Amino acid sequence: xxxGHTVHRIARQLTQDLVGRRLAVSSPQGRFAAGAARIxxxxxxxxxxxxxxxFCTFESGDVLRVHLGLYGAWDFYGSLTPLVQGGxxxxxxxxxxxxxxxxxxxxxxxxxxxxxxxxxxxxxVRVRLASDATVAxxxxxxxxxxxxxxxxxxxxxxxxxxxxSTDDLAAAGDVMVHRLTxxxxxxxxxxxxxxxxxxxxxxxxxxxxxxxxxDPHTPGRRVPTDVARVLWDDWAVLLADGIERGFILTREDLxxxxxxxxxxxxxxxxxxxxRAGEPCLVSGTPVVVEDMATRKLYWCPTxxx
DNA sequence: GAATTATGCCCAT
DNA sequence: TGGGCCTAATTCC
Numbered sequence: 001x002x003x004g005h006t007v008h009r010i011a012r013q014l015t016q017d018l019v020g021r022r023l024a025v026s027s028p029q030g031r032f033a034a035g036a037a038r039i040x041x042x043x044x045x046x047x048x049x050x051x052x053x054x055f056c057t058f059e060s061g062d063v064l065r066v067h068l069g070l071y072g073a074w075d076f077y078g079s080l081t082p083l084v085q086g087g088x089x090x091x092x093x094x095x096x097x098x099x100x101x102x103x104x105x106x107x108x109x110x111x112x113x114x115x116x117x118x119x120x121x122x123x124x125v126r127v128r129l130a131s132d133a134t135v136a137x138x139x140x141x142x143x144x145x146x147x148x149x150x151x152x153x154x155x156x157x158x159x160x161x162x163x164x165s166t167d168d169l170a171a172a173g174d175v176m177v178h179r180l181t182x183x184x185x186x187x188x189x190x191x192x193x194x195x196x197x198x199x200x201x202x203x204x205x206x207x208x209x210x211x212x213x214x215d216p217h218t219p220g221r222r223v224p225t226d227v228a229r230v231l232w233d234d235w236a237v238l239l240a241d242g243i244e245r246g247f248i249l250t251r252e253d254l255x256x257x258x259x260x261x262x263x264x265x266x267x268x269x270x271x272x273x274x275r276a277g278e279p280c281l282v283s284g285t286p287v288v289v290e291d292m293a294t295r296k297l298y299w300c301p302t303x304x305x
Numbered sequence: 306g307a308a309t310t311a312t313g314c315c316c317a318t
Numbered sequence: 319t320g321g322g323c324c325t326a327a328t329t330c331c
Contacts (some may be wrong), residue, residue: 003313052312052313068313069315142315143314192313193312273318
């Protein structure tokens with residue numbers, strides 16, 4: 001259930017520990033045997049996130065494209081560079097996994113004693129990327145395929161801008177603002193449309209709209225350009241924070257001590273997401289939950305107009 | 306212990 | 319519109 005920040009962290013972990021290495025690529029589950037064979041034994045030259053998609057480029061130019069979908073995750077084993085203060089020696093990134101892993105930000109947790117390296121695959125491992133020292137297992141993805149360079153470029157071209165994968169934030173923002181304000185579709189749906197802006201999921205959608213005090217039902221065309229720009233700028237801030245922190249925290253009002261609490265208690269992290277019926281933290285009005293395009297939308301009808 | 310739910314998105318009908 | 323992916327935490331008996 002990852003949003004963009006998680007995929008960027010996965011790309012960072014892969015960049016730290018597997019990029020530049022010659023990898024054994026396999027499909028313990030078997031479903032990806034042909035794709036794995038195409039890139040087995042090659043050097044991984046880059047790992048990049050664009051929105052919620054991961055692109056791993058190998059020396060031949062072939063690209064492994066991965067989308068985690070609803071419950072995909074990467075499990076990492078062996079030698080790993082800590083991405084969080086305190087570090088960790090084994091972990092999962094993607095859907096929450098506690099079996100042998102950490103939630104990012106919960107601090108260090110060792111590999112169970114007696115576990116050998118490389119570890120036996122746990123569950124249905126679609127693809128394993130392995131160096132001598134590090135193993136990354138992909139489980140439960142909704143997309144996992146090998147593309148040629150043109151195919152990879154086309155996949156990226158279909159995505160809207162991602163503030164964490166552009167070198168021109170202002171120009172990327174222009175694209176997002178234009179796409180958001182050009183259609184009559186509700187802004188709450190447009191923010192989830194990965195061709196408008198990439199990486200936003202249901203939590204960031206709800207929180208961005210609350211922080212902008214914007215009614216999710218407002219048609220994109222009725223969203224003032226400067227408000228659309230605020231959404232882009234705020235998305236860039238929240239995404240960068242999520243990448244560093246390892247989880248989504250949008251309550252900039254929290255004091256430092258309360259932020260520590262929010263590390264352990266996910267119910268403290270958001271203004272409206274998953275707070276249906278609870279009082280809005282600003283107005284006291286019960287937070288509303290409703291369906292919008294088959295997803296749950298949380299919002300405050302008093303604050304968001 | 307069973308049923309439900311979830312940070313997503315694709316496809317078939 | 320419904321099922322699929324193939325998972326684990328949470329909620330409901």
